[in-house]
Amino acid sequence: MADETKATELDATDKMPENVPGGDGTGEQIGRRQGMFGVRGTGDTSGYGGLSGPVEMPGSSQPPYGGWMDDVATALVEATRTAGIEAGIEQVVVHRGEITFNIRREDLPATAKLLRDDELLRFELLSGVSGVHYPDDSGRELHAVYHLLSMTHNRRIRLEVTAPDADPHIPSVVPTYPTADWHEREVFDFFGIIFDGHPALTRIQMPDDWPGHPQRKDYPLGGIPVEYKGATIPPPDQRRSYN
Amino acid sequence: MTDTADPYAAAEANTSQGRVFTVTGQDWDSVVSGISDEHDNKVVVNMGPQHPSTHGVLRLILELEGETVTEARCGIGYLHTGIEKNMEYRNWVQGVTFCTRMDYLAPFYNEMTYCLGVERLLDIEDDIPEKARVMRVLLMELNRISSHLVAIATGGMEIGALTVMTIGFRERELVLDLFELITGLRMNHAFIRPGGVSQDMPPGALDQIRDFIALMKKRLPEYAALCNANPIFKARLEGVGHLDLAGCLALGMTGPVLRSTGYPWDLRKSQPYSGYEDYEFDVQTWDTMDAYGRFRIRVNEMWESLRIVQQAVDRLADLEGAPVMVGDKKIAWPSQLAIGSDGMGNSLDHIKHIMGESMEALIHHFKLVTEGFRVPPGQAYVAVESPRGELGAHVVSDGGTRPFRAHFRDPSFVNLQATSVMSEGGMVADVIVAIASIDPVMGGVDR
Numbered sequence: 001m002a003d004e005t006k007a008t009e010l011d012a013t014d015k016m017p018e019n020v021p022g023g024d025g026t027g028e029q030i031g032r033r034q035g036m037f038g039v040r041g042t043g044d045t046s047g048y049g050g051l052s053g054p055v056e057m058p059g060s061s062q063p064p065y066g067g068w069m070d071d072v073a074t075a076l077v078e079a080t081r082t083a084g085i086e087a088g089i090e091q092v093v094v095h096r097g098e099i100t101f102n103i104r105r106e107d108l109p110a111t112a113k114l115l116r117d118d119e120l121l122r123f124e125l126l127s128g129v130s131g132v133h134y135p136d137d138s139g140r141e142l143h144a145v146y147h148l149l150s151m152t153h154n155r156r157i158r159l160e161v162t163a164p165d166a167d168p169h170i171p172s173v174v175p176t177y178p179t180a181d182w183h184e185r186e187v188f189d190f191f192g193i194i195f196d197g198h199p200a201l202t203r204i205q206m207p208d209d210w211p212g213h214p215q216r217k218d219y220p221l222g223g224i225p226v227e228y229k230g231a232t233i234p235p236p237d238q239r240r241s242y243n
Numbered sequence: 244m245t246d247t248a249d250p251y252a253a254a255e256a257n258t259s260q261g262r263v264f265t266v267t268g269q270d271w272d273s274v275v276s277g278i279s280d281e282h283d284n285k286v287v288v289n290m291g292p293q294h295p296s297t298h299g300v301l302r303l304i305l306e307l308e309g310e311t312v313t314e315a316r317c318g319i320g321y322l323h324t325g326i327e328k329n330m331e332y333r334n335w336v337q338g339v340t341f342c343t344r345m346d347y348l349a350p351f352y353n354e355m356t357y358c359l360g361v362e363r364l365l366d367i368e369d370d371i372p373e374k375a376r377v378m379r380v381l382l383m384e385l386n387r388i389s390s391h392l393v394a395i396a397t398g399g400m401e402i403g404a405l406t407v408m409t410i411g412f413r414e415r416e417l418v419l420d421l422f423e424l425i426t427g428l429r430m431n432h433a434f435i436r437p438g439g440v441s442q443d444m445p446p447g448a449l450d451q452i453r454d455f456i457a458l459m460k461k462r463l464p465e466y467a468a469l470c471n472a473n474p475i476f477k478a479r480l481e482g483v484g485h486l487d488l489a490g491c492l493a494l495g496m497t498g499p500v501l502r503s504t505g506y507p508w509d510l511r512k513s514q515p516y517s518g519y520e521d522y523e524f525d526v527q528t529w530d531t532m533d534a535y536g537r538f539r540i541r542v543n544e545m546w547e548s549l550r551i552v553q554q555a556v557d558r559l560a561d562l563e564g565a566p567v568m569v570g571d572k573k574i575a576w577p578s579q580l581a582i583g584s585d586g587m588g589n590s591l592d593h594i595k596h597i598m599g600e601s602m603e604a605l606i607h608h609f610k611l612v613t614e615g616f617r618v619p620p621g622q623a624y625v626a627v628e629s630p631r632g633e634l635g636a637h638v639v640s641d642g643g644t645r646p647f648r649a650h651f652r653d654p655s656f657v658n659l660q661a662t663s664v665m666s667e668g669g670m671v672a673d674v675i676v677a678i679a680s681i682d683p684v685m686g687g688v689d690r
Contacts, residue, residue: 027620030641031641033641033643055620055641055642056620056642057620057621057622057641058620058621095621095622096363096364096621097363098363098622098623098624100622124492125492125495125497127495127626127633127635128495128635128637128652128657130637130648130650130652131650132622132639132647132648132650133648145637147635147637147652149633151492151508151513154513154514156514156624156626158622158624177493177495178493178494179493179494179657179660181660182657182660183657203320204320205319205320205323205689206320206323207320214325214328215327215648221328221329221331236329236332236333237332242334242613242614242615242643242644
């Protein structure tokens with residue numbers, strides 16, 4: 001019996017966001033969450049509409065990061081110091097056993113080259129590049145996220161590079177990782193990030209004459225209302241959202 | 244007929260150089276006589292997107308000199324369905340029903356990588372019940388067999404080996420029958436959910452899988468007998484689609500293409516997930532770096548998958564009645580599904596409980612089904628070894644009930660980049676073999 005009680009107390013749900021009031025201020029704020037249950041305006045009689053709290057992504061971590069992550073971080077700092085771009089590492093985030101290096105965008109190509117070639121790093125494979133659009137993270141709305149894999153050391157790290165909406169340029173890593181060719185084209189296609197130095201930055205999934213960049217948060221999902229047995233169901237982006 | 248304008252015809256051929264021929268079949272003579280006037284032999288051929296041997300809606304743009312390919316480029320996007328965007332408008336559980344449709348020959352891998360990402364963000368990776376982990380492995384390995392069978396079958400068809408195609412699809416049908424028995428569907432299962440799998444093994448399933456293993460042990464040697472030493476087969480595949488280790492790493496190639504260079508990289512061994520470290524199997528490699536080696540790897544991997552399936556079945560036999568979903572009721576779907584007189588649905592016991600016995604249970608059920616659970620903010624990248632290589636999911640949460648962003652690193656998308664280096668300088672007929680050895684699935688490429 002006693003064991004069961006203990007299991008309940010340690011339940012993961014106790015730590016879940018809806019049970020923890022707001023962010024704790026240690027993370028990196030990317031926006032604010034308003035209300036609950038998706039009700040807006042005078043229709044809201046629940047009283048929850050006034051709720052407002054920050055949305056915080058995991059914040060910067062301090063060494064030691066634990067295990068092999070310290071080796072990677074130390075080797076990367078060492079290598080960038082030698083190359084004179086140590087300031088390029090803006091912050092390090094360790095979350096859920098994964099390590100993310102936020103890299104200043106102008107230092108990305110040089111850092112990528114170090115990561116691939118340095119003996120202690122050896123990230124031979126670029127798994128992929130994915131774009132993320134944080135519309136409320138002003139000045140750094142567009143993020144390009146690089147997933148790197150070192151087969152030599154069997155490790156994975158992540159690089160995150162940001163660019164403002166007003167100046168959506170990030171240098172290309174195609175010279176270092178040729179596989180980034182299609183990945184960067186995809187991120188350009190869907191988010192409008194321009195990868196300077198890419199050999200042929202054209203759309204890849206959408207038609208060449210498509211207007212806009214579909215996976216940005218300000219690009220609507222589209223869709224039409226569907227009528228079923230007399231009731232009308234709105235398209236998914238106009239339904240009630242609990243976010 | 245003739246006075247009706249073709250609405251699908253190009254209004255006017257816009258080209259900066261050369262003449263344009265529209266080839267619709269049985270009119271090759273007009274092309275040949277047309278280009279004989281030209282000074283050089285250079286022809287740019289648009290192959291696809293509707294061409295039976297381009298593996299779905301893949302468009303190849305080939306520049307030919309005679310029968311030699313001088314430049315090869317891929318045009319993709321014809322099957323883009325906006326799955327990643329759509330997932331941002333559904334809750335975390337519903338996301339599974341979308342991503343399972345990406346790489347339609349390997350649906351369980353799509354579900355698996357997404358669910359592992361969500362589970363990592365929820366920090367419940369260690370809480371997944373043993374039975375759910377074994378069932379996931381079982382389904383994935385059966386899926387690897389069915390996917391490799393299609394790869395071999397379509398690859399055979401494209402070089403005219405029709406028997407390889409018919410026997411490949413014959414065996415694949417057996418695997419799909421097992422999927423139908425276990426999940427209710429042949430494709431697009433949405434069976435693996437964040438926290439576990441959607442329901443338990445049905446009665447009699449283990450016996451059927453054992454029968455399948457016994458049958459496959461008789462049938463798999465047929466592929467070896469038909470192909471391994473077949474002089475025509477070898478002549479078409481050997482030395483075609485050459486790509487060495489350095490080329491593979493530069494282009495991000497994984498899966499059988501990487502292993503055909505002799506490098507034993509398999510995420511099931513190097514970065515085990517879902518308990519793969521507890522299964523006995525060998526990573527299959529070949530050292531010829533060509534299409535023939537990739538074929539042999541696929542056949543050998545089916546044998547290894549059978550070994551894993553056998554071990555998983557043995558474990559499941561000891562796990563009768565064990566839970567298949569995480570114990571946390573804030574994440575686990577609130578009902579146990581059951582087969583009723585009108586098919587599968589919520590179990591009647593559960594309906595009775597929420598409708599007649601407990602108001603709180605009803606509220607809880609309603610909240611979880613309509614609103615869904617929240618996932619703590621953060622991002623995760625989790626990769627699994629799909630039949631085609633590293634399939635990864637980059638899952639980003641802002642703490643809401645829906646994915647803030649879900650991006651999939653599909654191995655077909657990445658591996659297709661090697662089309663140029665594998666085909667240029669070779670014969671046009673070898674382009675088909677090279678692409679078949681990559682085994683791209685356009686649903687995964689375009690998402």
